[in-house]
Amino acid sequence: MAYYEENKDKLKLIPIDDENEANGKGAFLPEYDNVLKGAYQPLSRPLFIYVNKQSADKGEVQRFVEFYTKNGGTLSKEVGYIALPEKAYELVRKRFRKRTTGSVFGGQGSQVGVKIENLLQKE
DSSP states (O other): OHHHHHTTTTOOOOOBOOOOTTTOSOOBOSOHHHHHTTOSOSSOOOOOOOOOTTGGGSHHHHHHHHHHHHHHHHHHHHTTOOOOOHHHHHHHHHHHHTTOOSOTTTTSOOOTTOOHHHHHHTO
C-alpha cells in the first residue's frame, strides 16, 4: 500500500477474494480499514523484529524494544505503512517482558480475517 500511495497515477488496485464461501463478502480492496480488520490478505503483513533471547536482558536492547513498540505506529505512518492497533503494541511489550519466544502464527502463517492482536491475545 505504501508503494501504491506514492504511485497512484501509475497503478491500479486489485481486490482480493479469499474464495471462502463461508465469508460471502466478496473481494476486498487494499484500503486502510480492510488491512486493519484482516480482510485484505495475504498481501498485507505485519513487520516483526526478532530479539535474541540472551540479548533481551541487555539494557540497551530492552530500551530499543520499548522505543520500537511505543513509537512504531507513528513511525510506520510516516513512511506510508499502516500501524498496528495500539492493543497489538501493548501485547508485544507484554510478550517481550515475559520473554516469550516463537511466532504467534504457530507455523501456519497468516490467516484471512485474523487480526494480529487476536493472535497475540491467545497467549
